Amino acid sequence: xxxxxxxxxxxxxxxxxxxxxxxxxxxxxxxxxxxxxxxxxxxxxxxxxxxxxxxxxxxxxxxxxxxxxxxxxxxxxxxxxxxxxxxxxxxxxxxxxxxxxxxxxxxxxxxxxxxxxxxxxxxxxxxxxxxxxxxxxxxxxxxxxxxxxxxxxxxxxxxxxxxxxxxxxxxxxxxxxxxxxxxxxxxxxxxxxxxxxxxxxxxxxxxxxxxxxxxxxxxxxxxxxxxxxxxxxxxxxxxxxxxxxxxxxxxxxxxxxxxxxxxxxxxxxxxxxxxxxxxxxxxxxxxxxxxxxxxxxxxxxxxxxxxxxxxxxxxxxxxxxxxxxxxxxxxxxxxxxxxxxxxxxxxxxxxxxxxxxxxxxxxxxxxxxxxxxxxxxxxxxxxxxxxxxxxxxxxxxxxxxxxxxxxxxxxxxxxxxxxxxxxxxxxxxxxxxxxxxxxxxxxxxxxxxxxxxxxxxxxxxxx
Numbered sequence: 063x064x065x066x067x068x069x070x071x072x073x074x075x076x077x078x079x080x081x082x083x084x085x086x087x088x089x090x091x092x093x094x095x096x097x098x099x100x101x102x103x104x105x106x107x108x109x110x111x112x113x114x115x116x117x118x119x120x121x122x123x124x125x126x127x128x129x130x131x132x133x134x135x136x137x138x139x140x141x142x143x144x145x146x147x148x149x150x151x152x153x154x155x156x157x158x159x160x161x162x163x164x165x166x167x168x169x170x171x172x173x174x175x176x177x178x179x180x181x182x183x184x185x186x187x188x189x190x191x192x193x194x195x196x197x198x199x200x201x202x203x204x205x206x207x208x209x210x211x212x213x214x215x216x217x218x219x220x221x222x223x224x225x226x227x228x229x230x231x232x233x234x235x236x237x238x239x240x241x242x243x244x245x246x247x248x249x250x251x252x253x254x255x256x257x258x259x260x261x262x263x264x265x266x267x268x269x270x271x272x273x274x275x276x277x278x279x280x281x282x283x284x285x286x287x288x289x290x291x292x293x294x295x296x297x298x299x300x301x302x303x304x305x306x307x308x309x310x311x312x313x314x315x316x317x318x319x320x321x322x323x324x325x326x327x328x329x330x331x332x333x334x335x336x337x338x339x340x341x342x343x344x345x346x347x348x349x350x351x352x353x354x355x356x357x358x359x360x361x362x363x364x365x366x367x368x369x370x371x372x373x374x375x376x377x378x379x380x381x382x383x384x385x386x387x388x389x390x391x392x393x394x395x396x397x398x399x400x401x402x403x404x405x406x407x408x409x410x411x412x413x414x415x416x417x418x419x420x421x422x423x424x425x426x427x428x429x430x431x432x433x434x435x436x437x438x439x440x441x442x443x444x445x446x447x448x449x450x451x452x453x454x455x456x457x458x459x460x461x462x463x464x465x466x467x468x469x470x471x472x473x474x475x476x477x478x479x480x481x482x483x484x485x486x487x488x489x490x491x492x493x494x495x496x497x498x499x500x501x502x503x504x505x506x507x508x509x510x511x512x513x514x515x516x517x518x519x520x521x522x523x524x525x
Contacts, residue, residue, distance in 0.1 A: 092273045093288035094120050094257075096144045102152065103145070105237045107203070107228030109154045117143035117154070118291075123261060123270040130277045134270050138233075140181075140261050142272070144289070148296045150241040155181050157261060159233030166264035167201035167229075173217055175206050179264050181227075181236045184210060184286070186256030187247025187335075190428055191284050192472045193377060194256065195221075195245060199236045203227040211377050212281045219376065242297040242334070248426035249334050252293050256286030300331025327371060336423030336431075341371045344415055371418065378422055378432035378468045381480045382501040385466050390436050391415040394459035395492055398443045408444035413459045415439075430470035438462045440489075460489035477504045 096118050103111035120142040123134040134140065136158075143154040157179070159165055166179050175198065182198030196215070198206040205225055208217040221244040227236045247253060259272040273287035304327040311320045325343035332338055372387045379385050391413050398406050418436035425431070441459040446452075463486070470480040480501040487494050 090274065091287050092120075092122075093290055094118055094144065096146055096151075096289065096291040098291075098293075099145045099147050099152070102147060102149075102239070103154065103237065105224045105226050105239050107226035107235055107237055108230075109143070109156060109235050109237065111154075113145060113152075114143045114154050117145050119143050120259065120272055123259075123272055124274045125268060126260075126271050126275050126277060127269040128267065131274065138263060138268075140259075140270065140272075142259055146292050146295070149298065150239050150243075151185075151245075151292070153183055153236070153238040153240075153259075155236045155238075155259075155261075157181060157233045157235065159263070162229050162231065162233055164265055165201050165229060165234055169202045170200075170204050172204065172220075173206050173208075174204065175200060177264055178202060178204070178262075179234065180206075180262045182206070182260050183238070183240075184256075184258045184260075184282070185240070185245060185289070186283065186286055187245050187253070188424060188426070188428065189254050189256040189286070189288065190472055191256060191281075191286055192428075192478070194258075194283050194286065195219075197221075197223060197225075197238060197240055199225045199227050199238065201227055201229065201234050209377060210283055212283055216376060242295070243300045243331065246337075246423065247334050250426065253295070255289040255292070256283075257289040258282075258286050297334065300329070300337070302329045303327070304329075332421070332423070335425065336421060338419065338421050339371060340417070340419040341415070342417045344371065344418075378430050378470055379420075379434060379466055381468055381470055381482050382499050384482050384497060384499055385434075385484050390418070390464050391438060394441050394443075395488070396458045398445055398456045398458060400445055403449045404445050404447050406443055407446045407453075410441045410443065410458065413438045413441050413462075418464075424472075428472040430468065430472070432466065432468040432470075434464070434466040436464040438464070457490070460492050462486060462488045462492075474504075478502070 097116070099113045099117075101113060103113040121139065123140045125132040125134060137160050139158045141156045141158075145152045166177055168176055168178050170176060170178075178200035180198050180200040182196060184194035184196045186192075186194040192212055194210045196206075196208045196210050200206070203226060205223070206217070207219065207221050207223070208215045209219045210216075223241060223244055224239040225236060227234060247255065257272075258275070261270045262268070263270075271285070273285055275282060275285040305324075306326070307322075307324045309320065309322045311318065323343065325341070327342075327344070328338075328340045330338045379387070394410055394413055397409070400406060416437045416439045418434070420432065420434040422432040423430070438459065438461070440457060440461050442455040443458045445454050445456060447454070465483075465485040467483045468480065470478055472478045481499070482501060483496070483498045485496045
């Protein structure tokens with residue numbers, strides 16, 4: 063064991079030393095200094111508010127596709143005005159277009175971006191080029207939001223923000239307000255965020271960005287510009303309660319059963335960077351159904367998380383693939399043992415989650431911390447003896463406690479080292495599991511070097 067740990071340290075040390083070497087060519091970053099407003103513009107898609115008149119303007123968008131690096135033509139230029147107050151940040155964008163009647167717009171459900179013109183913003187409160195929050199509006203006014211990391215885009219994340227889009231004689235316009243409650247940034251009197259803005263003209267298949275994005279390199283987050291000017295803000299307390307009440311009535315084979323559920327979700331901002339989430343006796347009936355998939359492989363089919371509670375801090379808890387949240391409240395651990403005269407008449411398809419909470423966030427120095435704890439209820443199956451008529455119940459899943467602890471240190475723009483521990487403890491003689499992993503993902507800026515490794519100590523059969 064000591065030899066293995068020494069080998070890990072030596073390997074990691076050599077990789078870190080190599081990865082710290084600077085590249086000859088540095089990425090140029092635009093910057094804009096925004097101003098504070100004492101009154102907020104109306105979010106209606108019409109840029110006629112007095113607040114916009116003296117707001118700083120971001121221009122000079124650069125083509126990403128199809129001609130990477132070409133300056134945006136004046137006939138389709140993009141002008142974005144940016145303001146802030148104590149509640150959030152505002153964007154007012156005018157997308158010029160000589161033929162407004164040809165602007166592509168399609169009314170879809172939220173996150174359903176397809177054949178549309180759109181405008182969007184990415185914001186990184188830590189300015190570390192590793193994770194941004196994306197907010198996008200189509201010409202039809204449809205919202206799309208996601209988390210972007212060096213690994214890609216996660217559109218399961220949803221937030222509450224405000225926007226409106228309108229076609230006008232110059233082209234089309236967007237107004238957006240993004241509350242601080244939906245963003246994550248370190249506690250500081252002077253904020254400096256990573257930011258980029260982008261636009262798509264669908265009919266000519268052209269994409270543009272405010273800060274140049276090099277298609278030859280790997281991650282979009284590496285090409286943030288810099289947003290400056292946010293100072294001495296006093297964001298409101300991030301606290302929300304979401305109570306729920308539901309009832310279900312089932313009728314089958316002449317029998318009618320009913321059950322009533324009630325509970326609450328709580329979200330509290332410990333500070334601007336860390337969030338506490340809790341769900342008590344949750345009912346996930348409001349979550350989207352999974353798509354039906356025919357799995358002919360011997361491997362488990364994994365689905366994206368649809369339950370809102372689990373989507374906060376996903377970039378931390380998913381490190382190394384050691385925690386799959388859909389197993390919390392998944393299928394029972396056992397199937398009842400029966401003899402020839404017995405039949406299982408009732409078997410729970412899912413285990414009920416009793417309560418869960420988690421704390422997640424990241425410090426100013428890039429250390430991400432995540433802690434999750436969840437408890438699932440005891441579930442029983444019903445077995446009928448056909449000879450005697452006796453009905454008995456057997457526990458197929460006991461009271462169970464789930465824990466996840468993550469420490470994730472980011473550095474060098476797009477590299478990280480993580481410590482992850484996952485633990486499940488079941489009551490009685492049911493299986494337990496514990497796994498601890500040391501993970502690192504080391505890259506240079508062009509990803510010429512990428513090294514990922516996971517060392518894990520595992521007890522039990524896993525989750």
